[in-house]
Amino acid sequence: MKVLILETTADAEARAAGIIAETVKAKPSAVLGLATGGTMLPLYAALRRMHTDEGLSFAQVTTFNLDEYVGLAPSHPASYHHYMRDVLFDHIDIDLANTHLPRGDAADPIAEADAYEALIASAGGIDLQLLGIGRNGHIGFNEPTSSLSSRTRIKTLTESTHAANRPYFAEGEALPKYALTMGIGSILAARHCVLLATGAAKADVVAAMIEGPLAAVCPASALQLHPCATIVLDRAAASTLNLTSYYHLVHQDGAKSAFE
């Protein structure tokens, strides 16, 4: 794992956005795996700015989002379809036909999961998978005890995930019980995984992911198996790591990747 600890939250967000921008510049037809959640909002704002101010083009990019709530139509304000159009797709030059999320309102969600997995394969796989991390260690909606080799499927959401996402739903509205999510095996198949975590509330789970045992109870720890995983943190999210000085020694600016 390449652990990058940035001084401020804004620095961490800018670094993660910069990694995505460099990927798209190096390969304009890149296949990006995208994530949602509050952590990603400033990152997508940075990509919007790079598009508007610096001409960063997404015209040839294809995207696959990690997950969607079962039962929500794309027009639902709390759906991830809605989120992605709102915060990114409607503001850049991407071809909407090349943007993909699992359909939460599919008549047959099991068939939808299989078709989504096949669509990713037919696009040639994912070049860069962006990830957030839930306070319970989930990546995508792979809740604790998810199979580390799982593929896109339906998962039951935990109470803590419900609590974290309650603010995105209308008062009194019942939250979806299930989500369609890329599996941990699907995520590990991406050629590069980039996880962004910011804020002290994520510190303990970040330490479990990086320095804890590989364990299904912390799904993000599966990234320990990935040959090219970059973890981008601010100081607060990195505050309970034990090996901080080592990460600084090896992975900060100027380090030669050949020696990582």
Ligand SMILES: O=P(O)(O)OC[C@H]1O[C@](O)(CO)[C@@H](O)[C@@H]1O
């Ligand atoms: O960035 P946040 O809002 O803390 O969310 C973290 C993770 O939780 C989710 O929002 C799902 O609960 C993911 O989409 C995200 O990666």
